[in-house]
Amino acid sequence: MEGVMSHASDLNLKATELRLGLPGTDERDDVESVARNNKRALPESANDSGSKGGKSIDHENAPAPKAQIVGWPPVRSYRKNNLEAKKTETETGMYVKVSMDGAPYLRKIDLSIYNGYAELLKALESMFKLTIGDYSEREGYKGSEYAPAYEDKDGDLMLVGDVPWDMFMSSCKRLRIMKGSDASGLGCGV
């Protein structure tokens, strides 16, 4: 950042910089007025390469959210809206409640941070200090006290692991760690 700043002064860009105020007013006035009026690009951005908005000049205050410049980057609004809408899903994560039979309160986890069942089960094991055992299509979770189940979009209680991960992610509404004995009825095995 410093290298950039000194370079800027070599070019004497300050002499030609865009300013909102009259010549002679100091920098801080400009920062404040831009903070109020979000319509124009911050003058310093022309020679303050690498910074966004007025953040780098604003030493004293807490880092403000980056000032958004109108119409920049030049991306069409409908395209932005599409992506923003999709992004807020991943932005806020896919949080689902996790209950464990016998535990007094529930936990919440973000499904979107896991890449598959293995990671999810490991996280559950760690969160609840238990072992879950091995999954098989025929017999469900063998060799453990607990089995992970989930409630899907239709409200049905399903065994975790039966459907592809992507499908699970989009249909899982909440998780429930069931005691092994209660879960045996959910196994795919006959």
Add this chain to the structure above:
Amino acid sequence: MDPDQSEDSPSNSANSHGPTQPQSPFPDEVLEKVLSFIDSRKDRSSVSLVRKDWYNAERWTRSKLFIGNCYSVSPEIVARRFPRIKSVTLKGKPRFSDFNMLPRDWGANVHSWLVMFAKVYPFLEELRLKRMTVTDESLELLAKSFPRFKALTLSSCDGFSDNGLKAIASHCRNLTELDIQDSVTDDVGGGWLSCFPENFASLEVLNFSSLNCEVSFDDLERLVGRCKSLRVLKVNDSITLDQLRRLLVHAPQLMELGTGSFMQELTPRQYEDIESAFSNCRNLQVLSGLWEATSLYLPVLYGACASLTFLNLSDVALQSSEFAKLLVHCPNLRRLWVIDTVEDKGLEALGSSCPLLEELRVFPSDPYDRHHRDGVTELGFLAVSRGCRKLRYVLYFCRRMTNAAVVTIVQNCPDFTHFRLCIMTPGQPDYLTNEPMDEAFAAVVKTCTKLKRLSVSGLLTDLTFEYIGKYAKNLETLSVAFAGSSDWGMQCVLEGCPKLRKLEIRDCPFGNAALLSGREKYEMMRSLWMSSCNVTMKGCRLLAREMPRLNVEVIKDEGNDDGQADRVYVYRSVAGPRRDAPPFVLTL
């Protein structure tokens, strides 16, 4: 436009008033017949300047009208000059309106044009509008005034709703094309689709992909079923995969397809069915849509990709691996639009899989850097340039770039006609050397002699503009933001680029001297846009006074210094100042 408005009919041209012209060696009928074969706008323009009888023959034989700036001419002037028009293309707002830089209700309303066309061109068949405001009232007028009307394209237009489209669907009996691209209109409502009459079967192009509405699938299916000549179908994301499958079964002949949403849980049987429906589309050249497509269902497309030349993935944020797998099936790709979530790795795969690529557009998934995603860098661009030597059009949004990379890229691909590089942080230097990006664009203009369009970004001094003025002899459109050091930069461009037609500038230290240096040039250009620069009202008034054939319009920001001209739009016009300007547009 030639301001000489002759109303002579062709047979009278030999006896026209004014200085007598030597007898033409051709009878007018012959001249007209010959000229009727000329389609090119530029050729027709040249023809009309040869002599008066050629001017007349040309105006009587012109059937296609192109107006690049709706305010450069008036409906009256057009109607007087051209009596036999069947196809009209009209463009309205300056391009920066796409990025919210123009207030609403700025203008470019098509209505007064339609009123004139209804009077003078009853046999109008085609209307292509871009960045214009189109109200329901206008669409109703259109639907009822032209019995032979066939093709409507609305690109980046706003102002209409379900009602207007209903009128089109109900009354245009001969409609072959309804193409709505990048609609800026809010919730439209989907009832219009059900208004096509039961016996209506002439549709060849139907695109409603950018409309936020739900249509009746049954009506859509029936419509697609009876339109045997349908070659372009682009639906919106209200259409599911399974519904799409049913449409494809009716229309395997499609050449361009915009899918609906891929967000659906398919049974294995459904998966197979849709896979086979896609495989039956052997003529598919263009594919778009694919909302929410993930690695789970992308493979259903593979069978339809062999003849694909244009793949538009700009509505689906793919990761590099699924993107790479898809590309393997698209060896004939010439155009690709993609989101930067594919990252450099994805672009490397592109370089290996698609050697015929001519156009690449990479859009940012995170334009405001809220999530600090990597996106693409100079490495991805380099990789594409190594594998795709025929590249001639690029639009590239990135967070970092180097001069060296761009130099290499244009050495690999010297045939660029459109080079639009957007380094998203304003005024950012070469991230390795911290130097300005001047040398990058110097290389572009020196190496790419066919360059017609250029967008520059990053930290740039006047040197960049000196290079542009010196080398970019074919440049027609230049976009500049947060760049330059002084008036000199802009002056270099205005003095140097003989073919410049559109110049759009924002947030640059260019002032009145630069603005005024181009005064004569602006008459040879379509338009100039300058916003948040150093231009003042005084400078604009001077320009307006000295150049009466230019319209100089200023929009001021609220609460800013009175002397500043915040947004300036300058364009040549034979129609004089706008009569429909809203109060915030000051015509000087």
